[in-house]
Amino acid sequence: MRRLSVMYVFIGLYSACTPGSTRADSIDYGEYLHRLGAVDTPEIANGVAASGTYAYVADGASGLQVVDFTDPLHPQIVGYTDTPGEAWGVVISGAYAYVADLYMGLQVVEITDPLNPQIVGSADTPGDSYGVAVSGTHAYVTDWNCGLQVIDITDPEDPQIVGCVSTPADANDVAILGSHAYIADFGSGLQVVDITDPEHPLIVGCEDAPLDAYGVAISGAYAYIADVYSGLYVIEITDPENPQCVAHLSMPSWVFGVAVSGDYLYIADQSAGLQVVSVADPENPQIVGGVDTPGDSYGVCVSGNHAFIADGAFGLHVIDSTNPESPQPIGAVDLSGDGLDVAISGEYAAIVTGYAGFQVIDISSPQTPQVIGAAPMPGDAYGVAVSGPYAYVAEWGEGLQVIDMSIPETPQIIGSENMPDLAYAVALSGAYAFVADHYAGLQIIDIANPLDPQSVGGADTPGEAYDVVVCGSIAYVADGSCGLQVIEITDPLHPQIIGGADTPGEARGVALYGDYVCIADRDSGLIVIQVADPQNPQIVGGVKTPGDANGVVISGTHAYVAEWGSGLYVIDISDPQNPRITGSAGSPAYGFSAAVSGENVYLGIYGGFQILPAQVEPSAVDDFEGLGGLDGLMNKMPLHFIPNPSSQSTVIRFSTHGRGNVQVGVYDAAGRRVRDLYRGALGAGFHNLTWDGHDDSGGETAAGVYFVRVTTAERSVTGRHTRIR
CATH class of the missing domain: 2.60.40.1930 (Macroglobulin (MG2) domain)
Structure with missing residues (x-):
């Protein structure tokens, strides 16, 4: 057995108030796939196409919305035209946008002046138009239960239906390659239509493996099908009359749209946002990147170094796809519970997992972390802090538990102290433990004797204490519905609330950055509060994360937010009044907590634990x-x-x-x-x-x-x- 060092590490002013550092092996999350900006649209963003510096959004009942993304951090709606139906699909060809307008068929919109788009022509179709593609002088419209409609657009102001073909189920999307149209036919898979004679289109092949086909993209000898319920299907179309399914890849949730650029597919995944799949080997597709979005992702397109997601009720999202891949976990391990909180001590991670108690993970080899020890707990373990050979665990309904982990393989409870309410988190400073005790606020425990911890004081807070951090004579409490509470702890027996700042969401996590406090504020993301005057804290900045921000830790000039969606978001706080998202972990995960040590980030997630590279900190170039x-x-x-x-x-x-x-x-x-x-x-x-x-x-x-x-x-x-x- 390896024995943990018995050196006692008391967390004093410097360590509590100063963020840690990262090492040279860290990465720059900004050099990977990451979100740049977003703009809300009036209705439901269903589809998107891009040309030049403009994105064109099929926005349901609000028709076509034109978004200028010259500044991708701040895209702006600069023009629109209300279509008579509900805009679902859009494609750009020359000076025109062709809109699949549901029950009003095809709408032709002139976009010579993107700030003033004008409907110049239309062709009503017998069904509901969901998708559209253009090839030469014809538009091909998927018309749901009325199959494929072929429309002559030689004169865009007078489009005419010249041909049609019924499909076995409901035609939803279409892509054109040469003399064939490839239809995502919801309920009957991929239908291949010969359009050599556009006035007499004819189904010549099919592949029903992707039964609930919703989106389709073509590249080379392959068709890529977004199957709503089953994920991605790769269909070889070398012989269009005999398409063959050669690969299948499950996706995080329902998938609706797919676009292709080079060796990568960009997939609109309803609950997981943008997912990027490498098809360098089409018969072995692999998810290599992802960016979560706050809404339901329905449509996707790629233009240059940007990917665009039509995100339902949350409008359009612009994503930097210069590098289409995301940072990948260095290592991971499944847990019997959830990684609710994590603390690092040398080569070990102490992690609490709710009903599954306290566990010790050997992280000496980050690529292969291993659970090596566990201690059953009397209640549900929610928070943890480590000092020397001891771990201090905040337990729901069972207060503070002190665990001797000097032998990591056999950690043992050696002391405990009940709390008035539900203990969520614990911070250490000197000879005291500070417990965020939900409705009982902040509780202070003397831990000079770890075998016999004693409650010595408390300060009830107006909200629900979820997290706490200590710096010198001040404790900062993330107080749920009441934001930040600032508590004077000079006299631990009589702590006093001296200030507070309500936050727009629900304060769940708290971390310090010099004269600032960063709050993980659930659906409001990261909130930055200036606390230079502890009695008068002021909100000075913030940035929204797509999912709920549950926890936050700071290292260098970056905040690491444990987030419910992508798992981890990295946020640059070098300018606290203007925090900016640098990047995120790509794999869909539900993050609860994070810790940073050296070059790594340790992330507690739903059902597990991940190790990720930390963000490299900026440094000046060498003198020459x-x-x-x-x-x-x-x-x-x-x-x-x-x-x-x-x-x-x-x-x-x-x-x-x-x-x-x-x-x-x-x-x-x-x-x-x-x-x-x-x-x-x-x-x-x-x-x-x-x-x-x-x-x-x-x-x-x-x-x-x-x-x-x-x-x-x-x-x-x-x-x-x-x-x-």
């Missing part, structure tokens, strides 16, 4: 004479390279805070400019430039270290990139 000493330049506009190092091209990603002139140059290690990459005006937001590894004369640069400098009127920032062969 050629560029006049660049360390110390502002890093508020960080540079990212995808990939880095690279042997061919790399995408340079940076952000600007306002519109203005920008210069981007590439320099060698001696400070000589080798490539004038960009000079011109850019708007606010994220930007991507590609460097192909060539100099200004078109010659290929040698392997080695290069520096890219981005200069605006306000600031300059430099990043290091390595070229390899």
Whole structure:
């Protein structure tokens, strides 16, 4: 048996008030698939198409909504046209948007002026139009129980139905490849229609494996089917008259839409948002990324480096897909209960799992964490903190339990103290444990003798105490419906509430960042409160997460939010008044708690425990004479390279805070400019430039270290990139 160190670690002022650090092996979540911005639409966003810097949303009873995403962090509705029916599907071709308008058939909308779209033509169909595709001079409309309708759009102002073919079930979506239309026929799978003669379309093949087919996309020799209840089906269509199912992949929930770009599929998953599937090997599809959204994802499209999700009642979401993959867990382990709270002690994680009690996980090998010990508890274990060989567990109905885990394989309860109500969380400072005790507020326990903990004081809070953090003489309590409560604990026997700030949601988690407190505020996401004056805390910022924010921990300049949907959200709080989502874990998970130690994030989730890489912290580039000493330049506009190092091209990603002139140059290690990459005006937001590894004369640069400098009127920032062969 390995024995835990018996060194006592009392959590004092510095450790309680100062976030931890991450190591060089951390990653930048911003270099992976992540959400940029969103805009609410008036009704239900069912479908989306994009062209240029505009996205066109089929928004149900509100018709076609035009969204400008020039600044993808802040997309804006800039135009609309109300269609006579309910807009469900949309496709762009040239100067027109073609809208499948449910019971009003096909609507043709001129979008020459995106700010003033105008319906210029229409063709009523006999059924309900859900999907539309355009090829040449014809639009192909899936008309539910009336099959496929073929419409001549030679004159967009006078579209005419020229052909049709019934399908066995309900035609919902369509994609065109060459002389064939591929129909997602809800109830009868994939139907292949020969459209060589558009006036006489003919079903020539079918594959009913994806029975409840709802969405379809085509690439090369394969059709990709979104089957509502069964997930993704891959159909080989080399012989259109004999399509064959070659692969199936289950998805997190119901799936409705699918788009393809390169080797990746982008799938609208109702409850899990955007899911990205690698089809580099079409017969072995793999989920490689995901971004949760707050609503029901129905439609998806991809344009350039952006993916767009039509998210039902929550409008349009813009997602950076420059790198379509998400950070993956380093390691994981299933638990008999849920990972409600986690604390790290050296090579071990102490985790509480509700009814399943207290467990010890060996994390010495992050790739293969192992549960090595457990202690049954008298009640449901909800919170945990560790000091030395002892774990202090907050238990529902059973108060505070002290566990000796000096032998991690056989942890033992050695002391306990009852609480007035339901203990949710515990924090340690000096010789005291501070317990968030739900309706009984904050309870203080003397733990100088761990075998005989004694309650010494308490302060009832107006709400429901869920979490607590201590810094010096102040305890900060996440008080549920009453937000943040600030409690003076100079005299532990007589703690006093001295301030508070209500939050818009339900305060469930709390963490400190200098003069600020970060609150995990359930459906309101992360709320930032300034506490420089503890008696007068003020909300100064916040950012919404798609799912419920349950817990929060801070390391460096980032908050890690345990979230009910993606599991983990990483939020940049370097500017506390303007927190920004950096990225998220990609796999659907229900996060309860998080801890950061070294280069890793330890996440307690529904039914398990995950280890993820931590977010790399910004740092100045090393000084070198050629560029006049660049360390110390502002890093508020960080540079990212995808990939880095690279042997061919790399995408340079940076952000600007306002519109203005920008210069981007590439320099060698001696400070000589080798490539004038960009000079011109850019708007606010994220930007991507590609460097192909060539100099200004078109010659290929040698392997080695290069520096890219981005200069605006306000600031300059430099990043290091390595070229390899």
